[in-house]
Amino acid sequence: MRSFILSENEMNEMAKRQPTPFLVLSTDKAAENYAFLRKHLPRAGICYAMKANPHPEVLKRLAGLGSHFDVASAGEMELLHQTGVDGSRMIYANPVHDERGLDMAARLGVKRFTFDDASEIPKLAKYVPDADVLVRVQVHNSKALVDLNTKFGVPLNEALPLLKQAENAGLHAKGICFHVGSQSLSTAAYEEALLLVHHLFTEAEASGLHLTDLDIGGGFPIPSAEGLAIDLAAMLRAINRQLDRLFPHTSVWTEPGRFICGTAMNLVTSVIGTKMRGNIPWYILDEGIYGVFSGILFDHWEYPLHCFGAGKKIPSTFAGPSCDGIDVLYRDFPAPKLAIGDKVLVSDIGAYTTVSATHFNGFEPAHICIWKDQQDLVAKRQEQEWSAKNIEAEEKRSLEL
Numbered sequence: 001m002r003s004f005i006l007s008e009n010e011m012n013e014m015a016k017r018q019p020t021p022f023l024v025l026s027t028d029k030a031a032e033n034y035a036f037l038r039k040h041l042p043r044a045g046i047c048y049a050m051k052a053n054p055h056p057e058v059l060k061r062l063a064g065l066g067s068h069f070d071v072a073s074a075g076e077m078e079l080l081h082q083t084g085v086d087g088s089r090m091i092y093a094n095p096v097h098d099e100r101g102l103d104m105a106a107r108l109g110v111k112r113f114t115f116d117d118a119s120e121i122p123k124l125a126k127y128v129p130d131a132d133v134l135v136r137v138q139v140h141n142s143k144a145l146v147d148l149n150t151k152f153g154v155p156l157n158e159a160l161p162l163l164k165q166a167e168n169a170g171l172h173a174k175g176i177c178f179h180v181g182s183q184s185l186s187t188a189a190y191e192e193a194l195l196l197v198h199h200l201f202t203e204a205e206a207s208g209l210h211l212t213d214l215d216i217g218g219g220f221p222i223p224s225a226e227g228l229a230i231d232l233a234a235m236l237r238a239i240n241r242q243l244d245r246l247f248p249h250t251s252v253w254t255e256p257g258r259f260i261c262g263t264a265m266n267l268v269t270s271v272i273g274t275k276m277r278g279n280i281p282w283y284i285l286d287e288g289i290y291g292v293f294s295g296i297l298f299d300h301w302e303y304p305l306h307c308f309g310a311g312k313k314i315p316s317t318f319a320g321p322s323c324d325g326i327d328v329l330y331r332d333f334p335a336p337k338l339a340i341g342d343k344v345l346v347s348d349i350g351a352y353t354t355v356s357a358t359h360f361n362g363f364e365p366a367h368i369c370i371w372k373d374q375q376d377l378v379a380k381r382q383e384q385e386w387s388a389k390n391i392e393a394e395e396k397r398s399l400e401l
């Protein structure tokens with residue numbers, strides 16, 4: 001699966017028409033990633049975890065493909081509602097629900113909820129008395145980039161008592177959910193989680209509680225800047241085998257976030273300052289760690305940086321525009337010599353980036369344009385240039401003759 005990456009020409013063409021920094025979002029790529037998951041996990045419904053990238057064009061595109069959505073707050077539900085998504089296609093997958101969220105869920109007809117503590121039961125029973133609930137269990141995985149099992153999930157042995165308590169409060173105990181952690185590089189983490197949850201299903205059945213739903217969360221990885229190759233198809237095949245073997249009659253859901261949008265967006269940013277420190281060139285960009293590069297801190301991520309231009313590559317430092325010393329983005333990055341005004345491209349910057357960007361120091365976060373809207377313009381412009389060049393060459397030749 002190739003990431004969406006603009007060519008140098010396409011990048012320059014777009015940069016002629018708008019100031020940097022800007023982001024280019026390919027909704028086609030997001031749709032392709034969605035289709036990839038549908039193909040390799042055919043039994044699992046998809047609830048896109050919109051916190052990764054809630055751009056309305058992404059939401060619209062996925063909604064059109066039949067996606068459901070994982071939401072965590074009143075704000076997310078409202079945004080989906082404005083996009084035309086019905087509450088029946090949302091799962092409130094934040095295990096702790098605030099009153100605004102519960103009120104919004106009740107008003108929009110959201111029916112599915114996850115929880116991981118008894119203190120949530122009376123809240124749910126009050127606002128959404130006939131809710132379907134799944135209990136979130138803790139699973140361990142040292143091979144995830146982002147740990148989601150310290151703050152979330154109950155130990156396995158507490159899951160069934162919680163579901164029974166929910167039933168007693170009038171809620172519908174539907175099943176179990178887990179999240180192995182984000183950017184999980186381990187197939188075994190999913191397989192082990194499925195095995196443990198299967199024991200819970202059997203135990204529940206024996207005690208008279210029939211569970212029908214399983215939600216295996218997100219965590220599906222994308223290629224990282226270190227160029228680590230991941231055979232996601234093989235990973236999904238293994239998960240699918242385990243699902244078929246252990247949960248042949250269960251209704252299965254996934255909640256991918258990063259995988260849907262991570263590879264679907266590029267950043268175009270310009271060098272706005274240069275300096276030499278020791279023997280190391282420093283390049284100051286017009287986008288930084290307080291902007292869409294915030295994922296470096298919050299998401300522990302490193303984004304592939306593409307510098308164009310010939311020349312010997314030497315270890316260089318790239319930093320953002322703010323007046324904070326923490327605003328350093330890449331160190332020892334092999335780059336050709338760059339000058340003020342040069343553009344650089346950053347790929348795979350579509351998940352957990354724009355959402356955590358700030359206005360620190362008065363720098364506006366990069367604006368987002370949609371590749372579909374630009375594509376024809378860029379292509380037309382390049383065609384014109386080619387034909388202009390051809391005419392020029394033709395004229396030159398006829399002069400020489």
Ligand SMILES: *Cc1c(COP(=O)(O)O)cnc(C)c1O
Pocket residue numbers: 049051052070093094179181182183217218219220255256257258259
């Ligand atoms: C963030 C989140 C996801 C998405 O995780 P990815 O690693 O981006 O796929 C899914 N489910 C829940 C409950 C989450 O909090």
